[in-house]
Amino acid sequence: MKNILRAMVILLIICGTYVLFIQYGSVPEKKSNDSEPQVSNEEAQSGKRIHMPTSGLLSFMGKPADEVTKKLGEPERIDPSAYDYDWWVYNQGKDQYIQIGVLNNKVVTLFAAGNDINAKPFKIGESTGEVFKTTQVAPFVNVEYKGNSYRFEFSEEDINTRPTVKVGKMYVQLYMDKFEGKLSSIRAFDAQTFVKQRPYEVVYRGELIKPKAVSDEKWKKIQTTSEKQILDLTNVIRVKHGLAKLEWDQPTAEVAFGHSEDMKENNYFSHVSKKYGSLKDRLEEGHVDFQQAGENIAYNYVDGPAAVEGWLNSEGHRKALLNSDYTHLGVGVDRKYYTQNFIKRW
Numbered sequence: 001m002k003n004i005l006r007a008m009v010i011l012l013i014i015c016g017t018y019v020l021f022i023q024y025g026s027v028p029e030k031k032s033n034d035s036e037p038q039v040s041n042e043e044a045q046s047g048k049r050i051h052m053p054t055s056g057l058l059s060f061m062g063k064p065a066d067e068v069t070k071k072l073g074e075p076e077r078i079d080p081s082a083y084d085y086d087w088w089v090y091n092q093g094k095d096q097y098i099q100i101g102v103l104n105n106k107v108v109t110l111f112a113a114g115n116d117i118n119a120k121p122f123k124i125g126e127s128t129g130e131v132f133k134t135t136q137v138a139p140f141v142n143v144e145y146k147g148n149s150y151r152f153e154f155s156e157e158d159i160n161t162r163p164t165v166k167v168g169k170m171y172v173q174l175y176m177d178k179f180e181g182k183l184s185s186i187r188a189f190d191a192q193t194f195v196k197q198r199p200y201e202v203v204y205r206g207e208l209i210k211p212k213a214v215s216d217e218k219w220k221k222i223q224t225t226s227e228k229q230i231l232d233l234t235n236v237i238r239v240k241h242g243l244a245k246l247e248w249d250q251p252t253a254e255v256a257f258g259h260s261e262d263m264k265e266n267n268y269f270s271h272v273s274k275k276y277g278s279l280k281d282r283l284e285e286g287h288v289d290f291q292q293a294g295e296n297i298a299y300n301y302v303d304g305p306a307a308v309e310g311w312l313n314s315e316g317h318r319k320a321l322l323n324s325d326y327t328h329l330g331v332g333v334d335r336k337y338y339t340q341n342f343i344k345r346w
Contacts, residue, residue: 052168056118060100060107061170061188068100068107075100079225080218081303083196083211085109089229094245097236099229099305101193108193111305113175113185114236121167122174128181131174137163141171145191148206158200161313173199175309179318184237184309197302219335226304227253227331230340233308234321234329243324249343252330255286256341259297260334269299269337279341292344294320300336307338 053059060068068088075088085103092098096117101109117124122131141164143150154163164173171194177184189197195209214222235245259282262273276282279295296317301307311317320326326342333339 052170053120056120057098057110057112058119058121058167058170058172058186058188060110062190063107065100065102065105065107068102072098072100077225077228079229080221082214082219082222083109083193083302085193087225087229089232091232094239095236097232103193109187109189111185111187113233113305115240119186122172122183122186124183124185126183128176128178128183131176131183135165135174137165137174141166143171143191143194145195145209146207148195148204148209150195150202150204152194152198152200152202154200162199162309164194164200176313178313179315184312185305187305199302199306223257223333223335226333226338227257229304230308230331230333230338231329233305234340237308237312237321241322243322244327246326246329246342249288249328249330251286251288252283252290252328252341252343253332254330255282255288255332256295256330256339257332257334258282258286259295259341260332260337260339263297263299263339264334264337269297271295271297283341283343288343289346290343291346292325294323294326294342296320296338296340296342298338301338304333304338311340 060071065088072090076091077089079087079089079099081087081101083101085101085108088100088102090096090098090100092114096114097112098117099111100107112119113124115125121134137159139159140151140153143152152164161176161178162173164171167188169190171189171191173187173189174183175185175187176182192209196211231246231248238245258276259273262276263269266274272278273282276285279293283290283293296311298307298310301310308321311321320340320342323342325344327345328343330341330343331339332341
């Protein structure tokens, strides 16, 4: 009897080392499109295992930062992040956008969107069906790092719009445009960075690795640069769809930031503020001259590019992103609250 009790205690201790961490995703209403490619778990697991590429953008992962400058040159700017690394931003003309995450002079993550980017073994713009034929996508991905074990679990929506697959020693998140049925952009992480960001629900054993605490001063810089990233990526998406780029409008951006700040401080998520009213009310109060206006909001995405991809897969928000009438954009970010205000000038 004592042996049985001892065994039960040991089992409870082992089970107790597994901790469940849930990070809720964001926002907006997401409407399914019956014509989009849907992938079941069984189909998703029928792909082939992918090896680490030896050329192209993903080959930078784990390399010294000077390998990036040798191939891409100096970045247009360097933006801080909330996850310890700095983003090296390459806004490659009208239709290419690349962010390279550098920590301790090593590439630990990257994000890329646009045309004619060498993202081997993937091809941005490729059909979702082709991606799933050649890529092993399961309803989860396991990560081992310094004796810790993590299991990231995907919802059906995650599998169809933003699954992550293991490629060699890195993890690649595939952002799918569910309305067009194409690969929209990619994001790669090393194991440590993937765990720090936790873009999915995760069950883990051991230590839950977290990024360093961010000071209020650094958050202000992160927010400002995130706003620029959202503008850049929005314009790349618009150009890809044959639309004119949007110009930055500072008064509109101040209105957008005010709304993000108001939502954060008053713990709500809505286009209508109890204190400041509707978008029309807020723009008029901010002395913004406009003929037509629209707004996208998001909450709890890991960063600006992730929020933009979320908007792209939400019907109403997508319409705002791709509205040919809009001429200017203002973006406001307060921590993980994101607001885009679009306007058409008179």
